[in-house]
Amino acid sequence: MLKENQFISKFKYKDLKIYGSSEWLANGRKKYRRVYDRSETTYIYVELSFYNKLFDEEDWDIHVGLKAFALKGDERKEVCDIQFDKHVTKDTNIVSIHQAWGNKRPGFFWKNGEYEWEAYLDGQIAGRQRFWVEDVGTVTDDSNPYFSVEALKLYEGTNENVPTDKRIYAKAFDARDTRYEFCRIYVPKFGSTRP
Numbered sequence: 001m002l003k004e005n006q007f008i009s010k011f012k013y014k015d016l017k018i019y020g021s022s023e024w025l026a027n028g029r030k031k032y033r034r035v036y037d038r039s040e041t042t043y044i045y046v047e048l049s050f051y052n053k054l055f056d057e058e059d060w061d062i063h064v065g066l067k068a069f070a071l072k073g074d075e076r077k078e079v080c081d082i083q084f085d086k087h088v089t090k091d092t093n094i095v096s097i098h099q100a101w102g103n104k105r106p107g108f109f110w111k112n113g114e115y116e117w118e119a120y121l122d123g124q125i126a127g128r129q130r131f132w133v134e135d136v137g138t139v140t141d142d143s144n145p146y147f148s149v150e151a152l153k154l155y156e157g158t159n160e161n162v163p164t165d166k167r168i169y170a171k172a173f174d175a176r177d178t179r180y181e182f183c184r185i186y187v188p189k190f191g192s193t194r195p
Contacts, residue, residue: 009053010052010053010054010060010062010088011050011051011052011053011062011088011095012051012053013050013051013119013121013126013127014049014050014051014094015047015048015127016046016049016117016119016126016128016129017032017046017047017129018032018033018034018044018045018046018047018117019031019032019045019047020036020040020041020042020043020044021045022043022045022100030045034129034130034131034132035131035132035134036110036131036132036133036134037135037136037137037138038106038107038110038111038112038133038134038135039106039107039137039138040106040107040138041102041106041107041109041110041133042102042103042104042105042106042108042109043100043101043103043104044068044100044101044102044115044117045098045100046066046068046098046100046117046119047096047097047098048064048096048097048119049094049095049096049097050094050095050121051094051095052090052092052093052094052095054088054090055091055093056090056091057090058090059087059089060087060088061085061087061088062085062086062088062121062122063083063084063086063120063121063122063123064082064083064084064097064119064120065081065082065083065118065119065120065121065123066080066081066082066097066099066117066118066119066120067080067081067082067117067118067120068080068101068115068116068118069115069116070113070114071113071114071116079101079115080101082099082101110133111133111135112133112134112135113132113133114130114132115130115132115133116128116129116130116131117129117131134146147187147188148188149185149186149187150186150187150188151185151186152183152184152186153169153183153184153186154169154170154171154173154181154183154184155168155170155181155182156168156170156173156177156178156179156180156181156182157179157180158179158180159179159180161182167182167184
């Protein structure tokens with residue numbers, strides 16, 4: 001047991017992930033991503049996770065803060081501030097917290113731009129994660145407004161990347177001699193600062 005006024009770090013930050021749908025996938029995961037189109041965006045969800053350093057020892061409480069900011073140049077405009085207390089039980093090894101902000105009408109709240117979620121644990125910054133909302137349209141089977149393929153070239157090689165000057169591009173391969181087939185796709189530059 002901790003004595004009163006005895007300091008100990010009760011947690012260790014693990015991750016801050018972003019997703020756009022409340023649908024659960026296999027193993028309790030989400031479809032994490034950082035780029036959205038305004039026309040399909042309702043709520044932007046954030047998943048904060050941290051390790052419970054008092055696992056199997058004792059229950060404790062922590063204050064959690066989740067903020068989202070709109071970024072424009074050097075300016076940061078706060079768009080939401082979610083504050084609450086979380087009870088952490090000693091049988092929880094990794095604590096995961098899910099919150100969201102937005103509106104149920106697609107395109108109503110989140111506008112075109114760059115944003116950042118920030119997570120605070122007991123008033124201290126724990127992590128940051130940037131995300132982007134575009135306004136160019138959604139990807140379909142017949143159209144991709146984000147980029148178009150200008151050219152596609154195929155070449156054969158080992159399981160390591162073949163240097164550009166050693167590549168021999170081909171349209172057909174001999175199954176008896178082919179180890180790995182690589183594809184080089186040429187697309188025009190997107191013109192965004194996104195990673």
